[in-house]
Amino acid sequence: MHVIGNITIYLAFFLSIYAFIVYIFGINKQDQRFIDSGKGATMGIFILASLSMVLMFVLLGTSQFQFEYVAHYTSSDLPLIYKLAALWAGNAGSLLLWTFFLTMYSAMVTFSKKMKRNPMTPYITSILLLNIMFFYLILSFVTQPFAILENTPVEGRGLNPMLQDPGMVFHPVTLYLGYVGLAVPFAFAIASLIVKNMDAFWIQMTRRWTIIAWAFLTLGNVIGGYWAYTELGWGGYWAWDPVENASFMPWLTVTAYLHSVMIQERKNMLKIWNLSLIILSYALTLFGTFLVRSGVLTSVHAFGETNLGAYFLVFMAFMVILSMYLLMSRYQLIKKDTGQFEAYVSKESSFLINNLILLGGTFAVFWGTVFPLVSEAVRGTKVTVGVPFFNTVMSPILLSLLFLMAICPLIAWQRASFKNIKDNFLIPALISVAVAIVIVVMGVQEAYPVLGFTIITFMILTHLVEFIRGTRARRHVTKEAIPVALFRLMIRSRRRYGGYIVHLGIALIAFGIVGANFDVERMETLAVGETLTIGDYTLTYEQLGQRSDGVNESVFARLAIEKHGRDLGYIYPERIFYLNWEEPSTEVAVRSTLREDLYVVLSGWEEDRRATFQVKINPLVKWIWIGSFVLVLGAVFAIWGGRYGQVNPRYTGPERNVY
Template identity: 50%
Template sequence: MLLSAYTVAATVRGIVKQSPQWLGSAKGAIFGVSLASISASGLLLYFLTAGRYEYTYVASYTNDALPFLYKLSAFWAGNAGSLLFWTLLLSLYTAIIGFSKNNKYSPYVLSVLALNLLFFFIVMLALANPFEMSDTVPPDGNGLNPMLQNPGMVIHPVTLYLGYVGLAVPFAFAMASLMLKSMDSAWLKLIRKWTLTSWMFLTAGNLIGAWWAYVELGWGGYWAWDPVENASFMPWLTVSAFLHSVMIQERKNMLRKWNLTLAILSYGLTLFGTFLVRSGILTSVHAFADSSLGTYFFIFLAFMVLFASYLVVSRNGLINSRSVPVTAYFSKESSFLLNNYILLAAAFAVFWGTIFPLVSETFLGTKINTGAPYFNKVMAPILLALILLMAVCPAIPWEKASPSRTLMQIRWPLGLSVVTAGILAAMGVNGMFAVFGLSACMFMLATHVMEITRAVRARRRATSENPATAFLKLFSKNRRRYGGYIVHIGIGVLAVGIISSQAYPLELIKTVNRGESFTIGGYELTFNSFNKTKQTDSDIIFAEMGVAYKGKKLAPVHPEKIYYDNWAEPSTEVAVKSRWNEDLYVVLSSWETKNKITVLARVNPFISWIWAGGYIMLAGTLVSLTVGRRTAGISLVQNLTKREAVR
């Protein structure tokens, strides 16, 4: 804490006095903060794995029977440990910034990040010390919540925290730009990889969290619009908008104030999400217990947002004087701006639905909860509009476009989407939204494939390369653009999975006797046996269900209930049998005797497309993170592509 406070003071003094000595001293202090954070984290991990129950945190989240992997993941299972983990990541990020190549923004960025570090150290020392010791040493610990004893919960918090913490860096650079009164786009180039990496980790964290909910909670879905799920989704939406709008500022010197606002908003939403998780004001399976931490986070959030808002307002004239307005209503610039409006509309819809119970309780005296029906009805048309825009945007050029020419360019993908709608209707797919949504996804996917195909064909004309070589070199020379296309394709695949799984799942709750069978969606399930096994700290009860699909016998499934010695409620282990177009999802709900059980069986269409779409999105992000240099050959290919589009 003292080193963080010193870093803030030293950077401020170094900036005011223009003193390299003070700024160098601040960098040394940041190195000390990182070293201290690493040491503290290493000690806590050692205490967790060694069973040092004299520490309250260790006794609360581990026990002797807990597997080693979950003893490690107990590091971020509770308030105090997760705060230390957050601080560890933030200190490492700050050290990387501090010891990177010097630029005019560095001292200001260090001061902002060190202020964040100071806040977290104060909170840990005052309210949530992971090294607090108890008066008595218990013989064993309480153990980890069974729902967290899942591989997804080892990775999910880490990826989310990497994303959350990473968004402090673009915010710090935005503040540095404002404090320096430097309104050029240099800061955007410095934060591009930071922002993209944070977006990638947020994407991975949300997807892993959805997978965990799907296989662990036993309700058959993967996203319940839980307040804490929403808290991680909102910054993902705003950062997605930011990644698109910065391209306009870099190329056209537009949207300066807009980008500053998005950087502030994304950072603010990470603190808002942390406030929701730690305040206990909203009910969530993800949230920590009620604590006073939420109040401190709310105060810090208010202070940082007000400080940032003051800087934006006080530099308003300077920002506007350097910015160029969007003048062409039909251009790539305007389409990117519309993309931003849609993403922010989605973020606001999620924000309003999340806080509405608090608003209703404050003003009406009654907490009115907003559930999945509200979010599904509001978000479906917003995200559908986003998919349609993504379908058209690649065909729209910069500066000014011709609507008729653009329509000619997308006529084949558009025609394919109409054919898709007809096929889906003929197949008996119910629901206009499902038909329209899946057709829009086909439109979007076809547009991106067409754009890539045209570019490969143009490069082959310019270089006489074979198709594979042309494809690989095209991507290697313009990774930012085509990495973005891969991400869009991943979103399209993911959207197919979401729309299909929401539109026509099959569900059946059935009580069956031993040897009895029932059918659902082409699957025949037979209750073969009911068994119980004993583990070190738990009893596992499971049923063996024979499975046949359209008469073909498949491997049996084994849905389970696990009763842990230290937990009153059992843990549900779902049996999932995945195919490319659907999942068979079986849950052991209850039992009367060994010969009579009740099971929940679902057939969830295209669930695997959700996970596949996520993998494609992450692959596209990795491609974009390694930006290739433009060459004259690329310019030639682009010119040929434009000529072909015109023709």
């Protein structure tokens, strides 16, 4: 098994080198035979990557402790699902997963029907092969997933208890699908620069790929937040941890890109901007991987200090320098026939301002993340940038984005008139102001939540107006029933209305985020029978017990819940002691409603059964998870069954012996 596993890695590495070389020969000589050989090699790499994955799953699932990776991250008592999920618990396994997704995407692009006779396919696949070669170089010579131990241990070390959660099954996979997915539009962009094809072809061909990658990035971040909320026991879902920031930054830049490409398609503008955004997004995925694997910053998500960071830093620098060289060398060609803004108050301008704010947010998060490194290099001491900095900087950015999202659907292209603004925004604005007055009357005095809820209301109303107007216009022509007219309206404009659904999802997420301004927290030590009051809740500590869960032991507390004198049942926070781990794991007890979450953590206990509880009331948190579902639903709706890539590239190249 050791030999077979290593053969799949080494053979795929040399096959990726071969595929890259024959593609270059095929491009230079315009010879179909080389191109076909490269395509075959690309499929062969994917098959070998699949075999490596299957083999690794078998080793993990059957507890083959003679393999270093299996012994380090699993144990015989570990449930099968977590044995398999341990594949992405460490460096070697997670990089194998990354490489598998990269080869999968490469094969899908290469053998796509739309790319079958596309003269740019060899260029695109060559760029992807550069990435594949790098990752196989790492797997072959730096961190080997199939390395074996000199002495086989009787038992493995087991999986970190914090990773024994359903979030471990889904969070890394979705995040990697998003990270790796961005390599596809990047490859298209670089290929377009190489062949000097400066029209919107590469954007139209990669729109679906980009939305899919963005949707997976979104899912990865949300699942990670929910995992942290329910597992770590600190009461929050986003701590502005360096690795969290590393996945958030490309999400911001891709969001900006998805908006700005609409300007290029419609107005032939922002060509350099869009190329720069996709290059930046791709570079940030490599930067995030560098942070996770270098150990330069402390993070609960990091893999620990390794020498992998240097390799990723060099590769990232190489790819960025190559990209910027191509971009600058084609600068005059890109600028040719570029459209111009016609007015400051227009949909185009709102999209551009949206991009600038998103990039400002990206820079703020980047600076807050790397500042400890900068301070250590300059002053010799590492200064930590905490949550207050990020919250202070990002709060106005969030509100600004929400306001722009409220304006974008209804503002006119080219030039918005005063009449257009009054007709579209007067009623939503008046209702939003009324909501603000009601909020203040109800006792909310803080400026941020009042402004936040007002803008969110304004945003939701402007989007509803767009749905209503579209449905009304269709009914006027077709005489269809309202539900039928709405459904067919959305189906005929999937991209547009899918985007609106995404915006509504973001509004719901923002609603939950603003609710954090009203959270309440208490920590108190209680004897059995004593009560704790927090907000409208009264919790009575009734029992401290212990039970066995396989080879693990759990200590749990039972607390009765009352609200306004009404019995709401029981809640059971607990701590789990794992056989192969020194520190117990926290299992949070959460009673969740649309209004608020009652969040209880068992922090500690004494021999006399006195127990210490951390109790929080987190208002509106559930809307974050609901909004995330709506957001992803909108992304899926936007790409499902739509017509994408129905274009031909302007570049054709020499026709001799090519496809």
